[in-house]
Amino acid sequence: MSAGLVLGMSAGLTAPALAQAKIQIGCTATSDCASAMVAVDEGIFRKHGLNVEMTPIAINSNIPAAILSNSIQVGGPTSTVFLQAVDGGLDLVAIAGASVMNPTSNTAIAAFVRNGITIKDPKDFIGKKVGAPGLNAFLHVLFVKWLVEKGVDPKSVNFVEVTFPTMADIIKSGGVDAVLTAEPFVTRMSNAGLGSVGARYGAELGRTDPIIFYAASRDWAEKNVATVKKFR
Incomplete structure (x- = not known):
């Protein structure tokens, strides 16, 4: 096989490899x-x-x-x-x-509260341990904004990081009082009887960011x- 043919074949193989x-x-x-x-x-x-x-x-x-x-x-x-x-x-x-954010996505966002905890209005989150899927991430910042608009000092809430896949387990174990989450996790935890929605804060804010x-x-x-x- 000639050197020219070998080089030609190598070039032919290299280009797709780089593209991929x-x-x-x-x-x-x-x-x-x-x-x-x-x-x-x-x-x-x-x-x-x-x-x-x-x-x-x-x-x-x-x-x-x-x-x-x-x-x-x-x-x-x-x-x-x-x-x-x-x-x-x-x-x-x-x-x-x-x-x-739009009306559909906003409705999917919720603060899901475990059994045994009663949340009737924003001030009921004071002193509670709330799991967020990333501190200063989107759902956390939105919730802080919602608390401020409702006259609640965010510093009165104890925020911890909880990943989406582990939310059901940590709610079930009582590791947190509530989690900031969205669909399909809200429906899954509701259907499992782990608690209920404490606030649809995304819908209440009604933003388009x-x-x-x-x-x-x-x-x-x-x-x-x-x-x-x-x-x-």
Whole structure:
């Protein structure tokens, strides 16, 4: 076999391999990253020459660090996590939209309260231990905003981090008095008889802010302009 043919074959193999460099997308266990999940399952990314894999991230506020460490190339941080990360000096950029608040998504957001705890109005959260899927993440910041609007000092509530997948177990064990969550976790915990909805604070706020968008490091985005275009 001639050297020219070998080089030709190598070039032919290298180009697709480079085009198929794997992209890890990190998201928490919510439906906000459904667009990427569907694109992976239905082969939409593959059709555009991208080799993409979803990577579960337990707490949303860990996503910026995962991006900068290159554990993932693209992440789905909530808008609050993204803005705080950038304000703190992390060089991240948003590359595509994912989800925004609307009447349907707002109704899906709730403070779910375990059995034995009675919540009739916002002040009943004072002194309670409330699990949030990431301190300063979207659901936590929204709840703090709701408390402030209702005249309750957020510092009077004891917030702890609880991942979405473990919420049912920690509610059942009594580890927290309530969790800040959304569908389908609200329905699952209700059907399991673990408690009830204490507040539909998302619906009460009625906002239209971005919830999650896809972000990357500025360095990666600038070096992979064509990939970002295909991702979109």
